Amino acid sequence: MSTNEQKAQQLIAEAEKKLGPRGFFGSLFGGSNRLEDAVECFQRAANLFKMGKSWSSAGSAFCEAANLHLRSGSRHEAATNYVDAANCYKKSDINEAVNCLLKAIEIYTDMGKFTMAAKHHQTIAEMYESEAVDLEKSVQHYEQAADYFRGEESNASANKCLLKVAQYAAQLENYEKAIQIYQEVATSALESSLLKYSAKEYLFRAALCHLCVDVLNSQHALERYIQQYPAFQDSREYKLVKTLIDHIEEQNVDGYTEAVKEYDSISRLDQWYTTILLRIKKQLNENPDLR
Amino acid sequence: MVSLFENYEQQYSALTADITAQIGLLASSGSKDRRQLISNIEKHVEEAQELLEQMELEVREVESSKKQRCRTKLDCYRAELKRLTLEYIKARSVKQEALYDSAEDTDVRISIDQKQRLLDNSETLERAGRKLNEGYRVVIETEEIGNQVMRNLSEQRETIQRSRNRLRETDEELGRSSRILGSMIFRTIQQRIILYFVALCFIIFICLGIYLGFKK
Numbered sequence: 001m002s003t004n005e006q007k008a009q010q011l012i013a014e015a016e017k018k019l020g021p022r023g024f025f026g027s028l029f030g031g032s033n034r035l036e037d038a039v040e041c042f043q044r045a046a047n048l049f050k051m052g053k054s055w056s057s058a059g060s061a062f063c064e065a066a067n068l069h070l071r072s073g074s075r076h077e078a079a080t081n082y083v084d085a086a087n088c089y090k091k092s093d094i095n096e097a098v099n100c101l102l103k104a105i106e107i108y109t110d111m112g113k114f115t116m117a118a119k120h121h122q123t124i125a126e127m128y129e130s131e132a133v134d135l136e137k138s139v140q141h142y143e144q145a146a147d148y149f150r151g152e153e154s155n156a157s158a159n160k161c162l163l164k165v166a167q168y169a170a171q172l173e174n175y176e177k178a179i180q181i182y183q184e185v186a187t188s189a190l191e192s193s194l195l196k197y198s199a200k201e202y203l204f205r206a207a208l209c210h211l212c213v214d215v216l217n218s219q220h221a222l223e224r225y226i227q228q229y230p231a232f233q234d235s236r237e238y239k240l241v242k243t244l245i246d247h248i249e250e251q252n253v254d255g256y257t258e259a260v261k262e263y264d265s266i267s268r269l270d271q272w273y274t275t276i277l278l279r280i281k282k283q284l285n286e287n288p289d290l291r
Numbered sequence: 292m293v294s295l296f297e298n299y300e301q302q303y304s305a306l307t308a309d310i311t312a313q314i315g316l317l318a319s320s321g322s323k324d325r326r327q328l329i330s331n332i333e334k335h336v337e338e339a340q341e342l343l344e345q346m347e348l349e350v351r352e353v354e355s356s357k358k359q360r361c362r363t364k365l366d367c368y369r370a371e372l373k374r375l376t377l378e379y380i381k382a383r384s385v386k387q388e389a390l391y392d393s394a395e396d397t398d399v400r401i402s403i404d405q406k407q408r409l410l411d412n413s414e415t416l417e418r419a420g421r422k423l424n425e426g427y428r429v430v431i432e433t434e435e436i437g438n439q440v441m442r443n444l445s446e447q448r449e450t451i452q453r454s455r456n457r458l459r460e461t462d463e464e465l466g467r468s469s470r471i472l473g474s475m476i477f478r479t480i481q482q483r484i485i486l487y488f489v490a491l492c493f494i495i496f497i498c499l500g501i502y503l504g505f506k507k
Contacts, residue, residue: 156446194441
């Protein structure tokens with residue numbers, strides 16, 4: 001055990017001693033001071049544990065400090081300590097980190113600080129996305145974050161979360177939801193002078209999701225998108241989707257592959273696009289034209 | 292008349308000498324000189340033929356004793372001119388064959404050069420095409436980065452607006468708190484004045500009591 005950890009253990013023992021039973025006069029005069037001292041000891045101990053890279057111990061020390069803050073009615077400080085605890089637990093135990101963040105979220109929503117709550121929901125979603133790899137829970141938290149951001153008129157942050165929801169919804173084959181979100185985000189992007197150039201990407205994604213469901217719907221959707229955003233017609237994305245629709249109607253797998261390859265040779269398709277395009281191709285192989 | 296015929300003979304012999312010399316030169320001449328020589332030879336041959344015609348006219352008018360000898364000479368001159376013409380044609384055709392051969396070689400060489408040039412050009416075109424594609428790719432990448440930057444700017448704009456609103460709220464809260472503090476300070480001063488006044492009253496009453504006590 002390193003010196004930092006030994007010092008931290010001593011501080012925790014000291015804090016627990018301060019929290020222990022005390023006489024009548026002690027409780028009458030020095031109650032709040034002793035609580036504050038104990039909190040300070042826990043915080044110092046947590047920081048020493050962090051220095052010693054003992055993440056679980058640091059997290060539990062921060063949790064203790066947060067609980068004491070709650071007892072003394074300092075909700076903001078309690079929430080901050082829960083977030084610190086979550087940051088420590090993130091490196092050792094994801095579930096504990098999530099629990100701490102949920103406690104912090106509860107406090108922030110109770111205080112009416114929805115932006116902070118949304119940010120922490122986003123953090124939880126990212127943790128589920130990258131470390132725990134539970135896409136459904138990740139989607140839930142992203143949706144919650146988006147709701148809170150929308151409520152606070154943070155549309156850009158809300159859209160960012162919604163795009164993640166759509167991305168994972170499409171991966172989980174919930175195409176209707178993905179299409180709806182992409183269309184909403186594209187519509188809101190077209191209203192902004194800064195974001196209107198990103199609209200074609202969202203419309204492209206929506207069109208690909210449509211292709212996963214039904215070719216006819218995707219054709220109608222494309223027509224709608226052109227009416228909504230005329231510049232989309234001149235884009236490479238539109239041309240690719242149009243070509244893909246033609247090849248799907250002709251049941252031309254080679255042509256489909258060639259079109260995708262040609263597009264990919266100029267701008268690399270990421271994992272999401274590759275997955276969706278492969279699904280469309282798979283459908284094309286599985287459902288040959290019966291005419 | 293004979294003197295005129297002899298004069299024509301002298302001219303003819305000079306012309307044939309020139310033609311012979313020029314035919315000799317024709318074999319070893321370059322393309323530019325060759326054209327000049329050919330035109331000279333042809334001109335001289337024409338002149339020689341004209342001279343022969345003139346001589347033929349003169350022979351008719353020559354005395355009968357000399358007519359036969361002149362006619363024989365004229366036939367010899369004709370044969371000589373014919374021979375020279377054949378020589379000229381031969382020399383010219385030989386040179387042309389050589390030229391054709393070299394032209395064929397040149398054609399082959401030209402076709403090889405053209406092929407090489409075509410290959411170079413197609414390679415250059417291919418390179419240019421690749422560069423264009425690369426440029427296009429970079430442009431698209433730049434566009435994507437630009438979009439990302441704009442999205443970030445949009446988020447940051449919102450963050451700044453939020454911060455501004457929060458600052459306004461904080462400013463309002465600070466204003467309210469300063470007003471509350473002001474009223475608190477006013478009350479403390481008020482209370483202090485009252486306290487001093489009460490204390491003064493007490494002192495006055497005590498002094499008055501002591502005074503009245505001593506007076507009694």
